[in-house]
Amino acid sequence: xxxxxxxxxxxxxxxxxxxxxxxxxxxxxxxxxxxxxxxxxxxxxxxxxxxxxxxxxxxxxxxxxxxxxxxxxxxxxxxxxxxxxxxxxxxxxxxxxxxxxxxxxxxxxxx
DNA sequence: AAATTGACAGCTT
DNA sequence: AAAGCTGCCAATT
Numbered sequence: 416x417x418x419x420x421x422x423x424x425x426x427x428x429x430x431x432x433x434x435x436x437x438x439x440x441x442x443x444x445x446x447x448x449x450x451x452x453x454x455x456x457x458x459x460x461x462x463x464x465x466x467x468x469x470x471x472x473x474x475x476x477x478x479x480x481x482x483x484x485x486x487x488x489x490x491x492x493x494x495x496x497x498x499x500x501x502x503x504x505x506x507x508x509x510x511x512x513x514x515x516x517x518x519x520x521x522x523x524x525x526x
Numbered sequence: 527a528a529a530t531t532g533a534c535a536g537c538t539t
Numbered sequence: 540a541a542a543g544c545t546g547c548c549a550a551t552t
Contacts (some may be wrong), residue, residue: 449547450535
């Protein structure tokens with residue numbers, strides 16, 4: 416059992432991010448039904464640090480900046496991983512962020 | 527139980 | 540336009 420359903424939703428949504436794409440905390444928060452919980456999304460991902468099953472490196476802030484970079488195991492792990500996936504990172508910022516941005520599907524609570 | 531913190535985002539000055 | 544302040548929600552101390 417995970418910490419809470421909220422965390423589970425964040426992890427689940429993060430796992431859905433396709434290879435070579437990125438998204439934002441706010442987008443995930445909105446997708447799980449709490450658009451104001453962007454901070455909590457980051458908090459959840461922080462707790463998931465070290466979980467290779469969760470591509471947290473594909474999650475950045477709305478500016479496309481690697482704000483969570485410092486929280487990874489390696490100081491350059493996040494940027495390196497993104498570049499491996501074909502995403503250009505310059506000065507802790509994703510280039511062509513809008514182009515690589517992946518809009519997470521809104522969870523159907525009614526379903 | 528109350529106060530502080532935090533991988534954000536939006537509004538105000 | 541750029542910098543600062545406030546709001547939000549769950550977790551931690």
